Amino acid sequence: MARAATTADAFNAVAEPRRRQILDVLAGGERPVNDLVRALGLAQPQVSKHLRVLREVGAVDVRDEGRQRLYRLNGHALKPIHDWVKGYERSWSERFDELDVVLANLKQKEQGDGGGK
Amino acid sequence: MARAATTADAFNAVAEPRRRQILDVLAGGERPVNDLVRALGLAQPQVSKHLRVLREVGAVDVRDEGRQRLYRLNGHALKPIHDWVKGYERSWSERFDELDVVLANLKQKEQGDGGGK
DNA sequence: TTGATATATTCCTATATGGGTATATGATCT
DNA sequence: AGATCATATACCCATATAGGAATATATCAA
Secondary structure, three states: OOOOOOOOOHHHHOOOHHHHHHHHHHOOOOEEHHHHHHHHOOOHHHHHHHHHHHHHOOOEEEEEEOOEEEEEEOHHHHHHHHHHHHOOHHHOOHHHHHHHHHHHHHHHHHHHHOOOO | OOOOOOOOOHHHHOOOHHHHHHHHHHOOOOEEHHHHHHHHOOOHHHHHHHHHHHHHOOOEEEEEEOOEEEEEEOHHHHHHHHHHHHOOHHHOOHHHHHHHHHHHHHHHHHHHHOOOO
16 A cells, blocks of 8 residues: 555645645635745645645635635644644643642542541 | 655654554553554554654654563654644634633723723 | 574555646636 | 636656565574
8 A cells, every 4th residue: 555645634634844834824814825825935836736635634725706716724624633642742741740740749648648538 | 756755754754543553552651563563453564664664753762672672652753743733723622712702801901991001 | 503483674566746847727807 | 809817737757655475683492
């Protein structure tokens, strides 16, 4: 088998840096394709192709406005990524380390108490 | 140009579901390759290859123990993903919507106040 | 040394990619 | 209708993939 399609899911779609860049720009509001072309410094067909991928995974929506097509962010498609990676936050966050200490203390105290009730 | 290598960064490495699965298992603690083989129901060479990718992006570390190689999670490599996607959390989170309301109210009150230094 | 176990590497192949370039489609203006 | 602007699609190509199968490497056992 070959690698999964970029359109297979948000993880694959967003693995490409240009597509993350596009989303980052769209986070600032609805934009026509040409704005993105200028913002990314990429050729127009390339941008259109990236937008197609993002559309297919539901990360952007489109709206026709005269001869322009206005793209808008749909962050909901990124939730699975967030949900997955959030579980690893404790791996690097000091705040979670501190939380671990607090919880350990609580547990110890509880045991010293004789368990209440 | 072709698609970026899976080893190019954590985004690409983690786009493959099997590799996320591996990390999920390793989140439960250090494991030899064969444990992962059983857990994923994948052939051993495939697992070794996925582990290589994860190693190259720094998402796992290895340690030799007799004839086994124990793999352990290094979640730090996933931080860039978390950092990026976190910025989009408000797109789907009701809590952020509520926060927006609160902030809007605060702002209105401030204006009514006359701004008082 | 021979054998068994644990893991990594090599070779194969179909497939999808991303950029480049040219062209098609569609809307607006003159 | 013809010209122009905005966007999408088609085609070409070098490249890296993921799994399958076979094999290499290393450690431990007898």
